[in-house]
Amino acid sequence: MAASTTPEPPEDLRRAVEAVLPGARTDLEALVRIPSVWADPAHAEDTRRCADAVATLAREAGAADVEVLAAEGxxxxVVAHWPAQSHDPARPTPTVLLYAHHDVQPTGGDELWTSAPFEPREHEGRLYGRGAADDKAGVMTHLATLRAFDGRPPVGVTLFVEGEEESGSPTLSALLAEHRDALAADVIVIADAANPAVDVPAVTTSLRGLANIVVKVSMLERAVHSGMWGGPAGDALTALCRLLASLHDDKGDVAVAGLVTGSSEAPDIDEATFRGDAGLLDGVDLLGTGTITERLTHKPAIAVLGIDAPPVDGAANILLPRARAMVSTRLAPGQDSAAAVAAITEHLRRVAPWGVRLDVSLHASGEPFALDAVGTVYDLAREALTAAFGNAAVEVGMGGTVPFIAEFARSFPGASVLVTGVGDPASRWHGVDESLHLGMFSRCVLAEAMLLRSLARG
Structure with missing residues (x-):
């Protein structure tokens, strides 16, 4: 039998990582307890408190300087720096920017969770809680890696922990422009993606973009009695429903002309596995055409995230004068978000029924991103991931959006961008009972530590 070619992690790094994991777990739980839902104004102070907590952890991890920054509004x-330990002009040490975000999604209803969403709970090797995976696990992956080097990493390190990623990073461009010098780097490692399995590491090479719009329909000056006026006079909610239904064809593909659609040669996902991971009910069809991988990563997807409408309980017999919805579109790589919003707006205006007054406004957007994972940085990353996980690293696309990636790539076009996973299909990012596989978390820390050492050695 041929000997295994999977490299073994250096024993000293393995021991160093094992030594810091208990403290990293404790600090992760403390961060999960902070409801840093920046999208909810009621949690604005919690988000500031979370940033302060991350800043404190960075100082304790040996950062030479730490700042809590914000663009207007x-x-x-958090931005923190660990200077390079070597200053050999003949062999300059690279600067690596480690990115994650400390804001989290709303819970979707605390009562739906198996346990309180902001009270971390371990069960069968997974840590449950909002943000346990997305993306406070990313924050602690970076900090645990720095602790494993006792605060003296072998490369220059900048830690950048954003606070509004889950809101589409609306002020990120301004923040990057204002603090460009503090964030400049040769390599950027983004711990905000997922692995295909807890023991199979991934390098994410494409992400979809995002365009969230608010669609408002108006039909009447005021609410009126549905019996006295209904029939000749319509209601805004019914008109809105017809409008939203036009966004997909009968097969479930997006029916908006002008949106980019791509293809992928990546292996397809087993349908039964996908259905189970997504929680689809028996008998419910998958939407769209093409492989599941293509539908997830290289085709647009539209979903209605919310509708302003009276609840069923207590609904009155009236015609609603106005109704609005939040419509979210995931954009395929190669799509410009502004062009996508224009195409969707044109579609809605063209099909709007009954002469309704229509208002479309942009809520949040983020550009898609794609890269060729070719070169020394990516080779070293694959080696580190393969050694830490014990299985070969794979390249994957991700259906989600990280607005920071495209923004940073534009600001620092010479930097190598590496997107790594801190979740897995069972992590339920953005959903009820979000969780982190703790064994995978330890492997992520080990892989990142190995990568930093390899980058220092070239």
């Missing part, structure tokens, strides 16, 4: 972000 934006969420607090």
């Amino acid at each position: 934006g969420a607090p972000a």
Whole structure:
């Protein structure tokens, strides 16, 4: 039998990582307890408190300087620096920017969770809680890596922990422009993606973009009695429903002309596995055409996230004068978000029924991103991930959006961008009972530590 070619992690790094994991777990739980939902104004102070907590952890991890920054009207972000230990002009040490975000999604209803969403709970090797995976696990992956080097990493490190990623990073461009010098780097490692399995590491090479719009329909000056006026006079909610239904064809593909659609040669996902991970009910069809991988990563997807409408309980017999909805579109790589919003707006205006007054406004957007994972940085990353996980690293696309990636790539076009996973299909990002696989978390820390050492050695 041929000997295994999977490299073994250096024993000293393995021991160093094992030594810091208990403290990292404790600090992760403390961060999960902070409801840093920046999208909810009621939690603005919690988000600031979370940024302060991350800043404190960075100082304790040996950062030479730490700042909590924010663009005007934006969420607090943490920027910390660990200078390079070597200053050999003949062999300059690279600067690596480690990115994650400390804001989290709303819970979707605390009562739906198996346990309180902001009270971390371990069960069968997974840590449950909002943000346990997305993306406070990313924050602690970076900090645990720095602790494993006793606060003296072998490369220059900038830690950047954003506070509004889950809101589409609306002030990120301004923040990058204002603090460009503090964030400049040769390599950027983004711990905000997912692995295909807890023991299979991934390098994410494409992400979809995002365009969230608010669609408002108006039909009447005021609410009127549905019996006295209904028939000749319509209601805005019914008109809105017809409008939203036009966004998909009968097969479930997006029916908006002008949106980019791509293809993928990546292996397809087993349908039964996908259905189970997504929680689809028996008998419910998958939407769209093409492989599941293509539908997830290289085709647009539209979903209605919310509708302003009276609840069923207590609904009155009236015609609603106005109704609005939040419509979210995931954009395929190669799509410009502004062009996508224009195409969707044109579609809605063209099909709007009954002469309704229509208002479309942009709520949040983020550009898609794609890269060729070719070169020394990516080779070293694959080696580190393969050694830490014991299985070969794979390249994957991700259906989600990280607005920071495209923004940073534009600001620092010479930097190598590496997107790594801190979740897995069972993590339920953005959903009820979000969780982190703790064994995978330890492997992520080990892989990142190995990568930093390899980058220092070239």
